[in-house]
């Protein structure tokens with residue numbers, strides 16, 4: 001697309017929005033401040049660099065066998081740099097513990113140290129990507145069905161030690177980057193069949209969390225992530241939504257809302273204004289569940305649009321962090337990053353462009369028809385011209401032009417991987 005055309009379309013869009021009291025220049029500035037935390041695990045199908053069990057466990061699964069997955073730390077880094085070059089704005093990188101720079105050494109999870117992430121911290125600085133972090137309870141000989149809620153003290157202590165060490169690593173990352181590193185805690189603990197000991201496991205998880213969070217840090221923030229169920233753990237999840245919401249409210253912790261972790265008819269968007277009254281901040285794991293937590297690539301769908309609109313309507317832009325969490329092994333993986341990230345940005349852009357003042361005025365005046373009509377009209381306003389302008393100003397391909405870039409990288413790089 002010619003630059004001139006993009007500018008012309010933007011100028012028209014700017015006027016259309018101005019008529020409704022929306023300042024597109026202000027929105028473009030806000031978009032510049034909207035940072036996604038790119039999940040490193042889309043590069044390699046959640047395998048990491050440990051290779052202790054050889055397979056992904058913990059109730060999650062990747063499906064597909066598209067060629068070219070990243071096989072080592074250099075390939076993961078190269079793929080992330082490529083993906084980020086096609087996404088406007090500046091973004092963060094979300095690392096799982098299994099992606100440490102172990103240099104071929106077998107480092108068990110209760111032995112991991114900040115030094116295993118020193119090269120990531122350097123890399124983050126060099127590439128202008130701040131880091132977020134996750135402890136990893138899955139894909140390990142001690143993962144089983146229960147980690148932090150395991151009645152076996154030896155296993156539970158192993159995972160407590162792991163998670164404590166991860167917090168110390170997150171603290172180092174936060175300190176080095178001058179900005180808090182957000183550390184997510186998700187454990188798969190649950191049961192395939194019914195259990196008559198629900199309370200016991202939840203008491204154990206609560207006690208583990210209390211031990212883990214006993215150390216206070218200044219440069220990292222903790223968030224806790226619930227899930228409705230995992231594969232093979234269908235009957236019971238120790239860390240349910242009620243469990244973690246209550247824990248977070250009582251202990252002033254952030255909640256992670258993974259859009260794939262709820263019942264299919266449940267609205268994640270509706271949770272934003274409710275939870276933010278009780279917890280300090282939210283972390284999102286934006287995904288696209290198809291029937292279950294299938295971790296399909298994020299698209300600009302109604303649930304994601306609703307979610308971002310609720311954040312803007314709640315005036316909570318500075319209290320929400322935006323991670324992506326999907327892993328599709330059936331398509332080009334770099335393409336998956338770009339499509340998902342751009343879709344999330346479009347959802348945020350549309351939320352920011354909403355003529356909220358007018359809509360609220362209608363609502364206050366009891367003008368239900370007018371509110372409904374404007375909400376409908378807003379869907380078709382020229383938001384995409386604003387997104388194109390955003391891409392142009394950030395020197396990244398506009399519109400579908402990134403497809404050719406991804407194809408070229410596949411030809412030159414990923415297709416050559418064995």
Ligand SMILES: C[C@H](O)[C@H](O)[C@@H](O)C(=O)CO
Nearest residue numbers: 046060134186258285325
């Ligand atoms: C890799 C995992 O999917 C991720 O850490 C966790 O956030 C999750 O969503 C598990 O379903």
Ligand SMILES: [Mn+2]
Nearest residue numbers: 225258285325
């Ligand atoms: Mn998640």
